[in-house]
Structures are given as C-alpha cells and as structure tokens.
Amino acid sequence: MVILEACGLHYAYPGGAPALAGLDLAVRRGRRLAILGPNGAGKTTLLLHLNGTLEPKSGQVRIDGAAMAHGRAQRASWRRRVGLVLQDPDDQLFAGTVAEDVSFGPLNLGLDESVVAARVAEALESLRIADLADRPPHMLSFGQKKRAAIAGAVAMRPDILLLDEPSAGLDPFGTVHLLAALDRLCQGGTTLVFTTHDVDLAWSWADDVALFATGQVVRQGEAETVLADHQALAAAHLKPPFLLELGLKARALGLLAADAPLPRKRADGLALLEGLAR
Template sequence: MSGSGSAVVELVGAGYAYEDGPAVLSGVDFAVPEGRSLALLGRNGSGKTTLLRLLSGGLRCASGRLRVAGEDVTYDRKGLTRLRTTVQLVVQDPDDQLFAASVGQDVSFGPMNLGLPEAEVRARVREALEALDITALEDRPTHLLSYGQRKRAAIAGAVAMRPRVLILDEPTAGLDPHGQERLLEVLDRLRGSGTTVLMATHDVDLALRWADDAAVLTPGGLRTGPVDRVLADDALLDAARLRQPWAMAVARLLRSRGLLEPDEAGPRTPEELDAWAAVAREV
C-alpha cells in the first residue's frame, strides 16, 4: 500500500471462513497506513465486512495474524482493549449499534467502559458530539432520530474512543444526497484532526472523489494503491464486478477530444464538470 505513514493496523496472511462454509478470505495482506484515507471496494459478498471485522477484532483470524503498530494482537482483555482504543468500527446499520436511551448516553458508553474519570468521559462526549455536529441532540432519545442523525450518533460513539483508525462500513448507504454531503464534511473534519479513516463502499465515484488510496477485493485477491491508479484499471474493475467511475469516463472523453492534457486531472463530480466547462467557454 502506498502512503506517507507507517501501518497503524494490518492483516498479515489473514484467512477466515464461517462455520460450514468456504473461505471468505485467504492469505490477505492488508495495511492501513496512518494519515491516509482509504476506500475498500468490492461487490456484495466479496468479503468487505468480514475484512473490517477482522481488522477491528470482532472476528479472529482463522489463519494469519492481526498487528497493531507492528505488534501482534493478543485476544485477551489487555490486547483487545489496546486494539479497541486504536481501531473503531461503525457498522452499516446504525440500529445495530445504538442501544442507549439517549444520544449522550450512547456516546458515553465506550469511554465509561474504559474506566475513565467522569470528567474525562464528559469531555470525550462533548468532543465527539461537536465533531459530528450533533451537540443539540445530546439529550434526544435515539429512537426519535432521523436515519442520518442515527448514522452520525453511531459514528460519534466510535469517535469518543479517540481511535487512530475509524472504520466505516457503507457509511453513505441509505442517506439522501444532502445527508451524504454532510457526512463527507464530517469525515473531512475528522481526517483534518488526524484520524485515519477507512471506508468500505461499492460506490466507485465516491471512492475516487474521497479517498487517497483504494483497496479492491476480487476473487483473485486484494489489490491496493493510489485511488486514481487502481480505479483506472478496467480489468481489475471487471474482476470485482465494479463499474468504471463516472469521472474516469469523462476524463477519457475530454482527453480524446484534446480538451484535457494527458497528465491533467479531470473533473470528479458533475459540479466540477460544470465549473470546468464554464472556464473552458471563457477561454
């Protein structure tokens, strides 16, 4: 994996199979480098969620090992506490994660389980609610939240643990376009504050727009690299049953018409295309 930082968490030769089933993952080497935003892509059933649960300790490797900051994870109380203060997973459906009566109570659960002083717990809750822009919802019953609010509340619970790596499983699923934009703004703020973010998605356009690096799961294994290079590989996308990103198709068209230089970055969203076209008309 390319990247400016060393691996915070990594799987080495990892394999996993559910009971009485074939191997979902086999011999996977996968590192999450610090300071990079990473999109994990693959078709439904490719093993994305299994890989995320292995990284976060929700599942234990049947073969291979999980490492944090270069050291093998031990699955005793001490080892799992170290892992969960380094890596936090937010599942796709927030209703599978939220369980307390109010938002504030839910967000405080993780820090309280660490045995932190009450003042520290309150500080972490306040910090997480501010980061997710849901401070006004602290006393709101979780069952009265909108779907987008529940998504952000679930993420706040993970952020309150102050992890070095935040893992999100299909975080934009079920959100309308406005909700997606608000969530991406939140993720940008978290990245700006030093949190490494790993997002599993099958949305290639979102990955190209948002991530520094991409990892693509195919039946033949895992391929990683800079997002623009990985998602330009048509054979890889075919193997993963992913479509070509819209922005890649637009850039190829513009280059074929001599409207974009070979090494010039093209527009990555319809809004950027409109802005680019406006400038081109003026020229």
C-alpha cells in the same frame, strides 16, 4: 507510513465458502482508504478482523508492526486504537439518549466523568449533532442515527476508524453531511477505512483504494491508479467512476492538460465541461 496491515488472512464462516482467502491489505497513516467490492464479497468480515472481533484461521493483523493477540485484554487495548462503526446504526445505539450512548466508549476507557463529558460534547459537535444530545435514538432519522453511531466511536479517539458502508441508506444530503464530518476527523489525524460498493463515492472522497474480490484484495494503491484499472475493476465486478472516465477521456482528446488534476467532485466535472464549452 503503514499504520495497520493485514497479512495472509484466511477466514471461513462455519459451513460456508471462504470469506477471506489469503488477504493482504495495508492502511497508510492519516489517509482515507476505500475498500471497494460488490455486495456480499466479505468486506464487513474484513473490517471485523481489522477490529479484532473475528480471529483469522491463519494470517495476522498488525498495528504499527505489532501483531494482534486475541486475549481479552489485548483485544480491548486494540479496540482503543481501532474504532468500528457498523452499517446499521441500530446495531450500535443502545442507550436512552444520544449523549448517554456516546459516553459509553469513553467510560470503558476508564476516563473520569468530567473528561468523558468533555469528549461527548466534542464528538457531538464534530458530527454536528449537539442539538440531539438528549434525544432517544428511536426518535432520530437514519442519517442522524448514523452520525450518533459515529460519534460513539469518535469519542474514544481512535487512531483508525473503520466504517462499514457509511453512506448506505443515506440520501445525498445526508451523505454530504456525513462526509463533511469524516473530513473533519481526517483533518484531525484520524485514519479512515471505509467499505463501499459505490465507485463514485470512493473516487470523490478516498485517497487510496483497495479492490476486494473472492476473499482477496486484487489491487491496492492510490485512487487514480486503481480506479483507472479496468481489468482489476472488472475482477471485482465494478465499473470505473463516471468523473474519472470523463477526465481521462478529456485528457486523451487533448482537452485536459496531462498534468491537470482529474475531476473528483461533481463541481469539478461541471467546471471541466464549462471550460470545454469556452
């Protein structure tokens, strides 16, 4: 069931080429959608539209079928349901300590201080950064800042969380931590939409994929179908994920049963190789 959709979005920055050119996108409830595209393609611009920060020149963004209005009050109520985490956490963290920063969103929802305190504790725990509650943001590592910024959005309990390049700037260990935290959110019912140019990350983690190029979504669907479409990937200046290619090759050679799941994680790929060796 579609929870969030964009229909025929057009947008151009002043004096610039069109960033969105009749873009259509559908986000299914409770799923993890990866928006894949090369750098500078306009992925962030799209997220800013989905969150209500930017207003399209034409087209609509809808949530549960209701179109977004761009009045102050309507935008505020939209943002209660659609959270946004920017690529650079320093763009979001402003308060003196992590806990104070996380409390900002829930307080803006008009909640009681006791409820806010409980939400802050819950968000910090879900991101596994409760021990950082009293630390100033400038004393955190980049990965810790990322998780603190996400906690700030999570504490508002949005139905949909938009993440701009969540793994950018993180080391592999930091990425694993972050994805585990996002997995917990998804299991809790939050719909996740994230932009990336990392096809391997999208394949290992997303349920659905949308390929973004020249201001449009050129292909959208289940990760396995979209990421196996070489033509569509080429149109978005991307290459297929390694593990998907490996699995498809093994299938084509009869080394992997047609109904067997394709390897998504590194461990799956290694298990496949071990199986072949036997």
